[in-house]
Amino acid sequence: MTTVTEDVPTTTAPAKHRAEVATALPPARGQSFLKLVAIELRKSVNTRSGRVLIAAILLIALAAMAWQFTHLPAGNAGFDGFLGAGSTGAMLLLPVIGVMAMTSEWTQRTALTTFTLSPRRVRVQLAKFVSAVVLSAVVMTGVVALALASTALAGGVTDHAASYAGLGGQLAGAYLTMGLNVVMGAAFGAVIPQTAVAILAFFIAPTAWSLAGPALFKDNANYLDVFGALGRIAERDLHGMVPETLTAVGVWIVLPTIVGLWASSRREVK
Amino acid sequence: MITVENLTKRYGSTTAVQDVSFTVQPGSITGFLGPNGAGKSTTLRMLTGLTPPTSGTATITGKRYADLPNPGRVVGVMLDAAAQHPGRTGRETLLLNASLLGVPKSRTDEMLEAVGLSHAAKRRVGQYSLGMRQRLGIAAALLGDPAVLILDEPANGMDPEGIRWMRGLLQDFAARGGTVILSSHLLGEVQATVDRLVVIGGGRIVADGSLDELLAGTGTLVRGLDPIRLNEALTVAGLNLEPLADGSLRVDATAEQVGRAAAAAGQILIELRQSDGAGLEDLFFQLTAAPTAAAA
Numbered sequence A: 001m002t003t004v005t006e007d008v009p010t011t012t013a014p015a016k017h018r019a020e021v022a023t024a025l026p027p028a029r030g031q032s033f034l035k036l037v038a039i040e041l042r043k044s045v046n047t048r049s050g051r052v053l054i055a056a057i058l059l060i061a062l063a064a065m066a067w068q069f070t071h072l073p074a075g076n077a078g079f080d081g082f083l084g085a086g087s088t089g090a091m092l093l094l095p096v097i098g099v100m101a102m103t104s105e106w107t108q109r110t111a112l113t114t115f116t117l118s119p120r121r122v123r124v125q126l127a128k129f130v131s132a133v134v135l136s137a138v139v140m141t142g143v144v145a146l147a148l149a150s151t152a153l154a155g156g157v158t159d160h161a162a163s164y165a166g167l168g169g170q171l172a173g174a175y176l177t178m179g180l181n182v183v184m185g186a187a188f189g190a191v192i193p194q195t196a197v198a199i200l201a202f203f204i205a206p207t208a209w210s211l212a213g214p215a216l217f218k219d220n221a222n223y224l225d226v227f228g229a230l231g232r233i234a235e236r237d238l239h240g241m242v243p244e245t246l247t248a249v250g251v252w253i254v255l256p257t258i259v260g261l262w263a264s265s266r267r268e269v270k
Numbered sequence B: 001m002i003t004v005e006n007l008t009k010r011y012g013s014t015t016a017v018q019d020v021s022f023t024v025q026p027g028s029i030t031g032f033l034g035p036n037g038a039g040k041s042t043t044l045r046m047l048t049g050l051t052p053p054t055s056g057t058a059t060i061t062g063k064r065y066a067d068l069p070n071p072g073r074v075v076g077v078m079l080d081a082a083a084q085h086p087g088r089t090g091r092e093t094l095l096l097n098a099s100l101l102g103v104p105k106s107r108t109d110e111m112l113e114a115v116g117l118s119h120a121a122k123r124r125v126g127q128y129s130l131g132m133r134q135r136l137g138i139a140a141a142l143l144g145d146p147a148v149l150i151l152d153e154p155a156n157g158m159d160p161e162g163i164r165w166m167r168g169l170l171q172d173f174a175a176r177g178g179t180v181i182l183s184s185h186l187l188g189e190v191q192a193t194v195d196r197l198v199v200i201g202g203g204r205i206v207a208d209g210s211l212d213e214l215l216a217g218t219g220t221l222v223r224g225l226d227p228i229r230l231n232e233a234l235t236v237a238g239l240n241l242e243p244l245a246d247g248s249l250r251v252d253a254t255a256e257q258v259g260r261a262a263a264a265a266g267q268i269l270i271e272l273r274q275s276d277g278a279g280l281e282d283l284f285f286q287l288t289a290a291p292t293a294a295a296a
Helices: A033-045 A048-070 A079-107 A113-117 A119-159 A167-190 A195-224 A226-237 A242-266 B038-047 B090-101 B105-114 B130-142 B160-175 B187-193 B209-217 B228-234 B255-264 B276-289 B293-294
Strands: B003-012 B013-026 B028-035 B055-060 B075-078 B150-151 B178-186 B197-203 B204-211 B222-226 B241-243 B247-249 B269-272
Touching: A033 A048, A033 A079, A033 A119, A033 A195, A033 B090, A048 A079, A048 A119, A079 A113, A079 A119, A079 A167, A079 A195, A113 A119, A113 B090, A119 A167, A119 A242, A167 A195, A195 A226, A195 A242, A226 A242, B003 B038, B003 B090, B013 B038, B013 B055, B013 B150, B013 B178, B013 B197, B013 B204, B013 B222, B028 B038, B028 B160, B028 B187, B038 B055, B038 B150, B038 B178, B055 B150, B075 B130, B090 B105, B090 B130, B105 B130, B105 B222, B130 B150, B160 B178, B160 B187, B178 B187, B204 B209, B209 B269, B228 B241, B228 B247, B228 B255, B255 B269
Parallel strands: B028 B178, B028 B197, B075 B150, B150 B178
Antiparallel strands: B003 B013, B003 B055, B197 B204, B222 B247, B222 B269, B241 B247
16 A cells, blocks of 8 residues: 555656645745735734723723813813823723733644744744734724814813814824733733733733832832833933833833743743 | 654643654644543644643644644634624624635635535524534634635534544545544544554653554454354464354454365354454544553
8 A cells, every 4th residue: 555655746746736726825934024914913902802991092092082172271271181091991991901912822722823824934023013012003093083073072062172282292102101011911922922911011010010029129119110210211301210111121021022032932832 | 844842841740742753744634632621732732832841843834833824724623613603693703803814705605615515604603503503613614715725622512513524625625635633532434534653651652653554453253153162263273362252263363264264164144344443432432441551
């Protein structure tokens, strides 16, 4: 039965194996980084859990703005008020998009397929970082649009005047901190491949430091206070604390990113 | 063509796979056989770049897996049919892969049709039975029209009709020059499908050869109207035999030798055939029960 297997390929087999279906396929090409990003984006919105998370962020933003709408402070109805109300929840939940971009493949075990089809893992992981940031920016834009609409509506139907003072600066600050937060979430997810544990670590570790650090190290704790650093970045005013800000971002965001890329490229896929 | 050379994987002090070498030729189906925990999946994961080997190399069509520019167009892999996102539909699962492989969307529907899942294409994979997930996994493996197939336990969870369907599909694939390796601990399934066997036990290769070679020497099964007289007749003729529980005899001889010896003694035979099935099972247990002895 098998005595002929040695010379089958050169004598009787067709030059190139073709499967049953007659469609001629285009020639095989490599996988561009853009394609990897597009696929990761699609993966994060084509499951129910992904869509529920995005819808939840927008709904929470909407609820917060509705509350703001009915509790307008005296004076102008400012865009900054609505954006602040709407983005509080988004800032908390968007990093979860980052975490899940990295962890869900390992929890759902689809990493098996992903890394079989794209064995150069660092590229895939980088595509996940980019995709998480892009997706978060899109959701953030939804929140911004809601805030703009709320401001206009408040100016129209209430006796407060709509105010868009400092709009550009607020948007720059919001997108910048959002991006850093999401990258930080993704980095934690890359280091710790379990969704729940990674989310817990993401929320608890920097909070624990911001509580314990100042007690132990006084002002030196600022060097590792990522919340303080992100707050200064959001205000686009580092208050002369450039080394502190850079160190905090380096330790909490850049370092986990590098460790995460390294760890997930060597992790055994089961 | 798949070439595995001296692959070894150690986890701390335990050795999961030790010095494993074999090749799989185009146009053949190789069964990778071994009990659970023998190192089958670890070997297949090293072959597909998912697990870094401690030492040794594995190549597919002459290249290391990680060096294939778009591996899905060369080698179809299904290592675990359960590892699919339950929240995506069957069709969406394949569409994602099709986009990455650079094959047209129509190919997705063709493959769903080919594995008999067209009716379930729009259902979420979470609602699929294990057999349906195996079919979806095979559709995914075939999507890029590969020349090589690597399947880990593809018959797992399939009904007999599904197993027969897959057997036809794989034999057809190999007949057109494809290279197939499939792992299993289901002996009967492997025997009917493959033409070569690589048997692994305790992390080492304990047998490697064509099905015929490995089954040779298991002898002939014979059953007579009078088992005791037949036993005497064959023993007198100098044949080695072993009585089996059901009254038949397993003889280390060809069917012709047994037939002649029985005819010379005037014994009436009611069954005479090559010993199979049980033979492979015996071989399997014998090879894997004491792997260290077999390898030494």
